Amino acid sequence: MKEKKENILLKLFLSFFKIGAFTFGGGYAMIALLENEFVANKKWLTKDEFLDMVAIAESTPGPVAINSATYIGYKLTGFLGSLISTVAVALPSLIIIYIISLFFNAFMEFKYVAYAFTGIRVCVVYLIASAGIKMFKGLKKTPLTLTVFTLTLITFIAFSLFAVNFSSIYFILIGGLIGIFTTCIFKCKKEVSKE
Amino acid sequence: MIYLKLFLTFFKIGAVSFGGGYAMIPLIREAVLSHGWLTEEELVDFIAVAESTPGPVAVNIATFIGSTKAGLLGSIISTLGVITPSFIIILIIAAILKNLLKYKGVQGFLAGIRPVIVALILGTAVTIGLSTLFAFSDVSVKPVPNLMGIIIFLCLLAVHFGCRLIAKKKPSPIIMILLSAGLGILFNSIM
Structure with missing residues (x-):
């Protein structure tokens, strides 16, 4: 990279600020926007580097x-770059949402806004369900993943309806442990069969 | 704190x-x-x-x-x-x-x-x-169906599947939020 470091930092800030403000x-x-900005336009990253970044x-x-901003910032200019990129991508949210939060309650007092939100609440159910279904379609379906999925879903809903206090963090950790455990068994089996 | x-x-x-x-x-x-x-x-x-x-x-x-x-x-x-x-x-x-x-x-x-x-x-x-x-x-509360909500939900599903059928893709979240806002205003004003 031949450009001066300060120039790159400024450009990183502007790029990520723009991305935070418009996505x-x-x-x-x-x-998609990141790829356009850093691979196609600025050519700061190769296609392969970009795909590595997405995987991480x-x-x-x-x-x-946030993860992408930190990673790209670090790759291009080290610690300072990652700090500037991360702050830049979160800053538009902070500004926009802070302003909205100041007026949100007053805004909800309007009759038609309150009416609109009775519909919007229903839409949120649709949006979350549709995101979940999309992720379910992308899930690699093996007997193990389907069992873990079904058990988690049933337990989560049951706990929620019976007001049992059980943090989702535990579900995530248990899933991770099952994953590590099965990978190990699989690996051991392979090693045993090799002997 | x-x-x-x-x-x-x-x-x-x-x-x-x-x-x-x-x-x-x-x-x-x-x-x-x-x-x-x-x-x-x-x-x-x-x-x-x-x-x-x-x-x-x-x-x-x-x-x-x-x-x-x-x-x-x-x-x-x-x-x-x-x-x-x-x-x-x-x-x-x-x-x-x-x-x-x-x-x-x-x-x-x-x-x-x-x-x-x-x-x-x-x-x-x-x-x-x-x-x-x-x-x-x-489970401590009795379920009460929110009829208007259910109708709006069905409308959103209809639009979702309509879009998938015609445009072969999911409608964008913002379009769906605007649509549901419109339906909320419409139904509340009628009833």
Whole structure:
């Protein structure tokens, strides 16, 4: 990279600020924009580097957009770049939502706004269900994943209806442990059969 | 101390929510309901706002809750809370553990949590659906069907499948939110 570091930092800030300010629909919509900005336009990353980044951003916890910003920022200019990119991508949300939050309750006092929200609440159910179904379609379906899926779904709904206090974090950890455990058994079996 | 509580709550959510924005909703719902920060209805309203404004849904929700509970500083702290785990984890991967995702154990962990995440999201859709459409949040209350809500839900499903059939793709979330807002105004004005 021949450009001066300060220039790159400024450009990173502007790029991520723009991406944070204009992507509707969350992380996945952002990936298309990121590719356009960093691979096609600026040519700061190769296609392969970009795909590595997407794999990492999607398999680590946290919002995909934040993960991508931290990763790309670090790849291009190190720690400072990652800090600036991460702040830049979250800043538009912070500004826009803070302003909305100041007026939200007053806004809800309007009769027609309250009416609109009786419909919008229903739409949220639809949106969450539709995101879940989309992810279910993408899930690799083996007897194990389907069993884990079904048990989690039933237990989660039952716990919620019977007001049992059980954090979803435990479900996630149990799933992870089952995954590690089965990978190990599978690996051991392979090693045994080799002997 | 509200600031510390907000930071820790969102830090925890940021650290375990694998699978992006929607995967955070079950965790956020649990946290805000158990702390009494928002009612279920307020949370659902706000998920809609977070969906129709730009930026990551999780950051939007964190900012909003922080702001309603503790003003500007609260919103900054909650946002920092939700993004800090990402920042630390990604830095570690980018700088030190470049091959982290290639380890068998890590792949096993990720494969194991995937079905759980999907189940949590669909489970949340069911529980929020039951409370929105049937006022049924737990077994201690009697379910009361919300007729208008159910009709709006059916309209949304019809549009969804209509779009899939004609345009071969899902309608965009913003279009659906606007449509449901219109239907809400229409039905409430008639009745």
